[in-house]
Amino acid sequence: MATVMNSRADRVLSFDLEAFPVPHGREEEWRFTPLERVEPLFEMARANNVDVSLTGEATYKVAGRDDARLGTGFAPEDRTSVVEWNSFRDAHMVTIPQDTQLGHEVTISAVGKAGTGVTPLHVYLHAEAHSESTVVLHHSGTGQVNEGVEIVVGDGAHLTFVSVQQWDNDAVHTASHRIRMGRDAKLKHIVVSLGGDLVRITSSVQYTAPGADVNMLGAYFVDGGQHIENRLLVDHSVEKAISNVTYKGALQGEDAHSVWIGDVLIRPEAIGTSTYELNRNLLLTEGARADSVPNLEIETGEIEGAGHASATGRFDDEQLFYLMSRGIGEEEARRLVVRGFFAELIHQIGVETVEQDLMVAIEDELDLTTSGTHNG
Numbered sequence: 001m002a003t004v005m006n007s008r009a010d011r012v013l014s015f016d017l018e019a020f021p022v023p024h025g026r027e028e029e030w031r032f033t034p035l036e037r038v039e040p041l042f043e044m045a046r047a048n049n050v051d052v053s054l055t056g057e058a059t060y061k062v063a064g065r066d067d068a069r070l071g072t073g074f075a076p077e078d079r080t081s082v083v084e085w086n087s088f089r090d091a092h093m094v095t096i097p098q099d100t101q102l103g104h105e106v107t108i109s110a111v112g113k114a115g116t117g118v119t120p121l122h123v124y125l126h127a128e129a130h131s132e133s134t135v136v137l138h139h140s141g142t143g144q145v146n147e148g149v150e151i152v153v154g155d156g157a158h159l160t161f162v163s164v165q166q167w168d169n170d171a172v173h174t175a176s177h178r179i180r181m182g183r184d185a186k187l188k189h190i191v192v193s194l195g196g197d198l199v200r201i202t203s204s205v206q207y208t209a210p211g212a213d214v215n216m217l218g219a220y221f222v223d224g225g226q227h228i229e230n231r232l233l234v235d236h237s238v239e240k241a242i243s244n245v246t247y248k249g250a251l252q253g254e255d256a257h258s259v260w261i262g263d264v265l266i267r268p269e270a271i272g273t274s275t276y277e278l279n280r281n282l283l284l285t286e287g288a289r290a291d292s293v294p295n296l297e298i299e300t301g302e303i304e305g306a307g308h309a310s311a312t313g314r315f316d317d318e319q320l321f322y323l324m325s326r327g328i329g330e331e332e333a334r335r336l337v338v339r340g341f342f343a344e345l346i347h348q349i350g351v352e353t354v355e356q357d358l359m360v361a362i363e364d365e366l367d368l369t370t371s372g373t374h375n376g
Contacts, residue, residue, distance in 0.1 A: 008233060008265045008297060013075040017044075017086050020079040029078055032259040032291050034227055037198045040118050041080050041146045041174050044087050047117030049143045052092050056106030058135070059095040067091065070124060073150050073180040074206050077233075081176035081202070084148040087120035094135065098128040098154070105134035105160075105351060112141030112171060121147040125161065129154040129182070134351055135161050140195075142168040147175040151189075155182040155209070161189050162354050166361070167196035174200045181241070183209035190349055191247075193220040193228045194361050200229040205243065207235070210272075213242040217348055218260075219358060221365045222288070224253025231261040232277075236270040245277035248345050250338060252365070254287035260310075262294045266303060274304040281312040282341050284334075335366050 012019055022042045023030040054060045063070075070091055076082035094108065110121060127133055131154070139145070153159050165173060173196055181187060193199045205214050220228045234243045249258045262277045281290035294308035324333050342362060349355050 008235070008263050008295075009267065011077060013077050014082065015071065015075050015085055017082055020076075020082050023079055029231070033200060033229060034198065037172060037227065038080070038174060038200065040144055041172070042083060044083060045118035045120055045146065046087065046089070047115060047119045049113050049115035049117070049119045050121055050145060051111045051113065052121070053109050054094065054106065056104060057102050058106040058133070059097060061093050062090050063093050064090060067093065069093070069126070070150070073152060073178050076148070076176060077204060078176070078202065080146055080174040081148055084120045084122065084146040084176065087146070088122040088148070091122040091124050094123065094125045096127045096131040096133040096157070096159070098131060100131045100133070102133040105136050105353070108135065108137045110137065110139045110145075112139070112143030112145060112167070114142060118144040118146055121145055123147070123149045125150065126152045127154055127157040127159040130156040132158045133160070135159065136164065136351065136354060137162065138164045138166065139173065140166050142171050144172045147173065149175060149177045151177060151179045151187075153179070153181050153185040153187050156184050157182065158186045159188070160350060161187065162349070162351060163191050163201070164354065164357070165193040165196055165199045165201070167199070169195065169197060171196040172198045175202070177201065177203040179203065179205045179214075181205065181207045181212035181214060184211035186213045187215070188350065189214065189216045190354070191218040191230060192354070192358055193230070194365075196226070196228075198227045200231075202231040204233040205235060207238045207241045210238050210240040214244070216243070216245045217345055218247035219342060219345055220249040220258060221362060222249060222251040222256040222258045223365070224287070225255050227257045229259035233263045233265070234275065236264070236266045236273045236275065238270060240272040241270065243275045246345055246348070247279045248281070248342060249290065250282045250284055250341065250365070251288035251290055252284040256288040258290045260292045262308065264296050264306070264308070266298045266300060266306060268299045271300060271302040272304055273306065275306045277308045279310045282338065283312065283314045284338070338362065338366060
């Protein structure tokens with residue numbers, strides 16, 4: 001009889017391609033994803049249609065897949081991530097040296113260009129012990145991209161990592177963020193998804209020692225026909241670690257679809273854990289759909305606190321009426337409501353350039369709302 005996995009602790013982790021058969025859509029981790037749009041990324045690929053460059057003071061090199069640092073975190077956990085691992089030839093290695101404090105963010109630009117086939121893209125980021133830095137990974141252009149991002153936050157390091165998906169309308173992008181936290185390390189992990197035909201980001205956190213603190217933030221704006229999916233797993237396996245998750249999304253247009261899956265696992269040894277996760281979705285028009293599934297699995301009673309919340313609602317007509325009764329026109333009132341919805345989260349990002357770009361992008365999306373155009 002086949003073994004049924006009732007716990008996220010039992011999930012498969014493997015570098016072996018055969019450990020993850022091609023999905024059929026009935027699997028829990030794929031049941032919300034339109035497989036016909038992501039199917040090419042299930043097979044080995046060798047295209048090279050993404051140009052990568054770096055600006056900032058980090059140490060950067062392109063290394064072969066035999067670099068000993070690669071894969072030292074934890075193994076892939078689904079079909080696209082294991083395909084990426086077995087497909088890439090070179091990795092983009094970014095290091096923040098020990099005890100370094102960077103005054104300006106480091107930006108990794110990944111620009112997709114016209115071409116055939118799927119591009120495997122691998123990024124390795126190591127914030128060494130007691131360093132402080134901000135790293136922005138910015139995606140733009142077109143293409144089909146299967147990405148793996150390994151993030152190692154060393155003991156006592158403070159890292160802000162921002163992944164921005166600002167693709168053209170026809171791009172397809174899957175990414176696996178595999179995060180390993182050291183003792184007393186702090187990470188602010190931010191995912192902003194605005195463009196693309198399909199964007200699917202899985203972000204998983206592994207703690208290796210007590211005292212680590214992870215704050216995961218996400219913002220997405222989904223247009224008609226667009227699919228944006230965020231899957232998170234925070235695996236509390238050590239004492240006295242902290243995690244907070246806040247994701248917010250707005251949707252507009254026919255068949256605009258967002259998926260947010262938030263899994264938090266607190267193992268028996270994770271005494272003193274503190275965790276909370278929140279997902280909120282705002283439906284701006286008819287025809288949009290948001291799936292939101294928070295999951296909290298607790299295997300010890302000796303924790304500081306744990307909770308989750310999820311809410312999906314339509315535009316608040318009462319709030320709109322209130323603003324209009326104060327002399328504000330309907331278009332501007334709608335903008336104020338959406339700005340207010342995102343404002344608290346955006347201010348938590350703490351990276352001025354990203355905050356400004358996100359506000360501009362939201363304004364552009366609101367222009368689509370008022371013009372009645374919602375197709376990507």
